[in-house]
Amino acid sequence: xxxxxxxxxxxxxxxxxxxxxxxxxxxxxxxxxxxxxxxxxxxxxxxxxxxxxxxxxxxxxxxxxxxxxxxxxxxxxxxxxxxxxxxxxxxxxxxxxxxxxxxxxxxxxxxxxxxxxxxxxxxxxxxxxxxxxxxxxxxxxxxxxxxxxxxxxxxxxxxxxxxxxxxxxxxxxxxx
Numbered sequence: 760x761x762x763x764x765x766x767x768x769x770x771x772x773x774x775x776x777x778x779x780x781x782x783x784x785x786x787x788x789x790x791x792x793x794x795x796x797x798x799x800x801x802x803x804x805x806x807x808x809x810x811x812x813x814x815x816x817x818x819x820x821x822x823x824x825x826x827x828x829x830x831x832x833x834x835x836x837x838x839x840x841x842x843x844x845x846x847x848x849x850x851x852x853x854x855x856x857x858x859x860x861x862x863x864x865x866x867x868x869x870x871x872x873x874x875x876x877x878x879x880x881x882x883x884x885x886x887x888x889x890x891x892x893x894x895x896x897x898x899x900x901x902x903x904x905x906x907x908x909x910x911x912x913x914x915x916x917x918x919x920x921x922x923x924x925x926x927x928x929x930x931x932x933x934x935x
Contacts, residue, residue, distance in 0.1 A: 763892055763900025772901075773818055776883040780822075781917050782831040785869070785876050787840040791897040794845075801845045809853045816857035823858030830860045832920040834869045834876065839933060847933060855927055862924030872919045880913060888913045 764772070773780060793811055800807060809816075819829050833850075835843055850861045869876060879891040881901065888910050889901030904910060 761902045765900035778884050779828045781882045784833045787836040788842040798845050812853050819857040832924045833863045835863050862926050863930045864924040874916050882917055
């Protein structure tokens with residue numbers, strides 16, 4: 760198997776990018792252990808406790824104060840999965856207020872754009888790509904891509920997704 764970036768190396772990517780970190784999310788469900796309890800609370804209508812997300816949102820706030828940007832496009836299933844409703848609610852409560860720019864795209868639009876459905880990635884500063892690999896219990900790590908032609912393809916997917924996706928105010932009502 761390919762060597763995967765994880766742990767401290769993974770975290771370092773988000774502290775050292777210079778301009779923009781972009782994520783394409785293409786799956787309707789993620790199985791991150793740290794999200795199990797927050798997801799359960801959401802599904803049961805209990806008040807949220809977003810303290811588990813504080814390391815991420817603190818980093819986003821620090822980076823955006825420095826002028827760096829976090830962007831992501833989330834592909835939405837129809838109907839929405841419970842997990843995507845949870846993620847969209849979390850984005851409105853925590854990620855966007857911390858400084859992330861998050862847009863969403865219907866699955867049918869993602870198909871029309873020939874996006875790599877089933878493949879999530881982070882792109883850092885237009886020239887470093889990490890493809891996310893998942894196991895049955897969440898993220899295993901990033902496979903860093905260094906081939907120039909492959910990176911150009913990821914740039915194309917990023918640009919098409921970002922241009923076609925709608926910002927939060929257009930999809931906020933879907934959470935309810």
